[in-house]
Amino acid sequence: MIFKYLLTTFMTVFFSVQALSAEWTNSNHIKIIFDEKKVKGTFVLYDISNNMFIGFNQARAKTRYIPGSTFKIANSLIGLSVGAIKNVDEVLPYGDEDQPIKSWELDMSLRDAIKISNVPIYQELARRINLFQMQSNIAKLHYGNMDLGLLIDRFWLDGPLQISAMEQVLFISKLARGQLDFTASHQEAIAEILEIQKTEEYTLHVKTGWQTSTDPGIGWWVGWIKRDEKIYAFALNIDMNNINDAGLRTELGVASLKALGLL
Secondary structure, three states: HHHHHHHHHHHHHHHHHHOOOOOEEOOOOOOOHHHHHHHOOEEEEOOOOEEEEEEEEEHHHEEOOHHHHHHHHHHHHHHHHHHHOOOOEEEEEEOOOOOOOOHOOEEEEHHHHOOOHHHHHHHHHHHOOOHHHHHHHHHHHHHOOOOOOEEEOHHHHOOOOOEEEHHHHHHHHHHHHHOOOOOOOHHHHHHHHHEEEEOOOOOEEEEEEEEEEOOOOOEEEEEEEEEEEEEEEEEEEEOOOOOHHHHHHHHHHHHHHHOOOOO
């Protein structure tokens, strides 16, 4: 059992290092998109088939930031894995406390909560998982700096957990292919609740995030697109100064995918 764990850990690290050393191609088209909006940020796409990164602002793509609500992806997967919830349709309580967003003041399932990024639902899930199980599974995923601190329901909102855009796409690329060291049905369930658009040409899976504990805040748009039987993982993060910047995450993300001919 110990040997299997060590082997899995070694292989995960090996392939992560291998992927991070993949070729990077700068996209001037994406740079223009960010420049026109006067936004500081990065976009990176991982072309899995060709083991190649393409994007804008490579230095920032390697810089770690607090993941905000993009951590709901890992939180959901870990919750299923440890039995904190039976499935993505089990209803969790929000806690009967006033919330900054009224739509969060409802008990709901992960399927519904992830769509509106319901923070109290996912805080309840994290408490059910507990700090010990969360830490061991974050280490298993090699998720960012793997630092949770001592607060089980705040570490992805305020830190100390941080992850880079390039680390996000490596995590996402494994989830999209069902290649994480987790039950296949659990990975499939997370992929299902992240799906936001399906056409005859492609299927798009996305999660947004916005952490406000720093100034400026950091907005995220991460996920993957399947097109022509190929999977492309992507991650965007930008500086966000106020609520008016919220829409830029999706706007710039969609524009970047279009610039690369994927949408």
